[in-house]
Amino acid sequence: MEQLKDFINVLSYPKWSFTLSLVLFAYLVSSKRLWTKVGGLVMLFGGTLLFVLSLLDPNFRAVVAKPDNVPIVMMVFLVSFFLWLSMYKATRNDELSEGGEPTFEKSEVEDKVFTWPDLVFSEFICMIILTVVLVVWSLVLQAPLEEPANTSVAPNPSKAPWYFLGLQEMLVYFDPWMAGVVLPGLIIVGLMAIPYIDTNKKGSGYYTFQERKTEIIIFLFGFLVLWCQLIVIGTFLRGPNWNLFGPFEFWDIAKIEPLVNIDLSEIIWIKMFGVGLPVHWLPREIFGILLMMAYLLVLPVALTKLRFVRNYYEKMGPARYYVGISLFLVMMLLPIKMYLRWAFNLKYIVHIQEYFLNI
């Protein structure tokens, strides 16, 4: 049992868990035979069972049952369930469409009912029930208020509110300027831009996967892998001194992890060329700058050579394509940087501390 727990602890380190989640994500979007039907519910049930069994472990229980973390536990189950529900409906519709039949929603829409009472009354009842649930929740699980804050003693770990934990997790890999300003800004801009970039009119008013494959995959990657998963890591796996602890690991305040990260410039100039770092930032960081320029400026153009991308390019037109691909590439910077960190202890690709510009 302890060995299994240790194994899971090791597995939960980001480099493994992130890789695993990428594999799982690939499975989710590629093969829907099993999980979008009852199989998905069985998996969800199995996961729940695993969760309940894990509660026997005191370390796991301490983290999961902390009142601050209860909403995240709920989030995990709710996101999983609604992912299954939407995909269940989408797959059903896709099958109907394949057989040339109208979608479920379309046939449903034939029957029309009045707004009152069917919609308003049922919404009102839902509102009441939701209020009851919230009141009962707040009574049963008291808000985790602590004693007055003390300026000289910060809690360890100091965690952002749960909805910002994804951002806080990004701080591990990026400069605050990137993780705290640029990336969150682009998330908002990107979400706002979606209606203008996504011109695929299919899927309006009904669930479908096949007709919006690329759009859904890109969105779910950003939402599930890069947002929800980072929140889960930040909530459950980050302990004292922001060190990573497996779900069954004791939060030992004395745990020490080596800090040996180096910049790209050091890798290239010192390790590869065997010379010292140039004094001026421009020659020093030129390789990182070129790399970033290639990534953000050359790659979008180069990608249009791929037939798959070419189709989109033609469909969307250059303006939409370049805005969309830029946003996508910036999003992909996060997993790329994570892997670079794990593989090469890479601190920054571009490190111009003279201008506080670090990527």
Next chain:
Amino acid sequence: MAPGSDKKPDRHFSFKSLNIWFALSSLALLATTFWMIIADYAKPWKRLQAEFRDLERQQLIQEAEVEKQRINEQELIQIIDDIDEAEIRLEERRSEVRGTEKTLSKLEKKVYAADASMRTTKSLLDTARWEYDRALQRGEKKGIEKTQARMNDLADQWRENRKDLELITAQQDQAKADLEAMRGALVAAENRLGALRKGLDNLEQRAANLDKSIDYFLLNAPLMDFFNPDLTIKQVILPGLYQDINFTTVERVDRCVTCHAAVNRPGFDGDNWTAPFRSHPRMELFVGSSSPHPYTEFGCSACHGGLDRATNFARAGHSPLNEVEKERWEEAWDWKVQNYLETPILPTEYSEAGCMTCHAADVWTPGARNLETGRELATRMGCFVCHKIDYPVFEDMPRPGPNLARVAGKTRPNWAYKWIEAPREFRPTTWMPHFFFQENTSSELNQKRQRAEIASAVAYIWAKSETPVYEDPPAGDSVRGQEIFETVGCTGCHIIDSEATRDDFFPQINRLHGPNLINTGSKVSAGWLYDWIRDPKQYAPDTRMPDLRLTDQQAADVTAYLMASRNPAYEQAGMPEIDGAVRDELVLSYLQNTQTIERSQATLESMSGHERDVYLGRETIQKYGCWGCHDLQGFELAKPIGVELTEEGSKSLHQFDFGHVHEVPHTRQDWILEKMLQPRIWDEGMEEVKNYDELLKMPNFGMSEREAKAVVTMVLGFTKTSAEANRLAGQSARAVAIAQGRKLITRYNCQGCHLLEGEGHAIQTSIADAGLLPPNLAAQGARVQSDWLFEYLHDPSMERMRPWLTVQMPTFGFSDEDINTLVSYFSAKDHTEAFISDAVRPTDRDLTVGAVTFGMLQCTKCHPAGPQADDGGAVSVGELAPSLLLAKDRLRHDWVADWIKDPQSFVPGTKMPANFPKSDDGTYSSPLLFALDAPMFASQKRAMMEHFDSEEELKSYLGDADYVTKVLRDHIWWNLD
């Protein structure tokens, strides 16, 4: 379509089931709303207040029962009989009474009517007056006449009304008086009953006020309790005592009384009352409204700690006494550690630490016994030399250990080695702690390292020490030496007892001020000791050991006595074998702190063996901070090696490293306590993990548990400031003078011999007769002249007040500054001015009366007329008092008469008899008035009558205690010379 019908094609949901869902969810919402209100209402403090209300009511009812028993049954029956009888009498005159009552009621109506019309007229009159005034201002002739006439009419009318009212009132008074006369007996009896039942009625009324009537339930019901509830949060705002919150400070608002309902009210003690419903202990000192710390000014949290505004048990910062209580609290109150609260409530056994919040500048806190002992211990153990403690009490304190600048002339290196290894082996009571061979340095390699460290430290000390040469002393008699040692005053600071432990002396440790002198013969050379006793300052100019002014022969005798105590093991021991490789490894590790590895190696190789020892010795002395207690050449600029403790008491819990120790409760006080008892405990299991120089190095003082707890009390008192300067004690010039004096008193251990501020006289364990003890110095500032005291402290040999004492005041060699501090201390303590004007010569009559009464009161029975004891002779030596011949030069003229009148008020327990009995109203009576007529005083009476016109006049003077004490003083001043 009718509601409730079944699903129809234009309906998606069944209306009926929607209604059911709606009904059920609404009911659920209603239920949760009630739940919410009740959960919000059910505050634990309300339950506690209600509970206390019941308890207090029961108490009052019980007290009423007792009071009832107290009321005289006989008297009560008598009064009730009287009432009955008076009522019967009244009944007999019923028609008359009724008639008067009727008249009275009619008159009452008339009075009301007359009064009403008078008031109406008055208001009309006021209006008319204003109208007249307006008309005058406008200058309208017609208007002026009209309004003036109206005003005059109304004024007349008002006078009439008033006359009517006065007439009717007079009639009413008459009727009332008639009725009173008829009912007189009854009213008198009823008043008597009221007086008899006053206490009982009061108690019953108070009990009734606490009754839980329907009003109580309505006023305190949920949602109703905003009108005027009985159950409220009770708080006191404390200006100047603040709580440090983020970026600012706020005044404390203590709400403790919300639950601790009886804490600021006397009378709730005894076994019946348990926390939280108890009166505060010692209410004459704390919390009581006439105490120095009244509740309304000091509240609770400034002393006790905790979160002032909290009304929730778990939030208030309560500290459990032990694990059992902690578990009980967790169960009952959902208690948990408040990690971010800087000052949780002090556990009861440490609550004296709270005194430090305001009293730090007072240096002493008499009354806080544990804190005082902690301070005394810390001063002697020298906590402040390694740990910076920014408190006045440790400012300018001398190094606690002996000066080692000339130690090579005093003892031998092999003794020093063995001593440092384990000082308590040689002298169990020593303050010198154990630095070596502790729990975290027990491995074989570490033992070798420590032996090398000790040997090298000794090598360094000897390398830097001068080596004075002492000749052998003349032969002495150790029996006489012992007698001198035990009687001359050495025992105020020293003991010679191989069995004693430090804890035996707890809490009064004055006799451990100097070393326990066992085994002295194995430590020092006789020549050194002889020289040291005769003049300690020649060896160590900064020593606190005074000169007892012994003759050379006496010094030789004491030397012989002390040298006889020996421990041969310490004389035969040689220096141990030191592993050279281990020593070199240590030298190298120090060298590498400042040099490259290669350079260090080269440096090491260039050093001789002795050089390596001395180098390592220096580093070792720096590492362990030996220079903090001992004056050592080469460490003049060194900085304290320990953690600063100035705010240790409010250091947050997470900054205390408990290591791998889980048995000790993780609280601030337990961490400090364990650190005192086992300083290396937090290294448990870390000896092999840490580098040698990283291991904890605080030495072990061998404290007993109560010693450690006393020190913990003091350390917990070192908190961040939380009071404005005007709330702190010890700020006035007088308080500063007292604080400075107290520091000197501690430094020179005055309390080893003298009684000061109620503490001291430690020497009494070796001087059996209380009359032969060094003096109680209470009221010293009121008693003696400042310039006399200055001269005396400068050279006590100038005068001996009681030459028959064996113990004598030694010469400390105080600086003028120190003496002035002490003189100011005594003056400040007794609120006296430093200098007094010269006394005026009294009249012959006063001198005669003084001389006669002096004889009548037999003053010379105890006060010898001459400077020697045998001049008095009438009483035992212990009863003797100082010769009055010394009075004029020594005593304060303004004090002597007061002293004679009431000695106990100055020095409680003094042997000086109280000749002038004090009555309750604070006046004194004179015994001479009655003695005067006794036949034995006939001649004295005659002598005095020469100065008086009549016997009455003489008696009026002799009956006046103020006069008699004044002329006694004048006699002492002018006749005895």
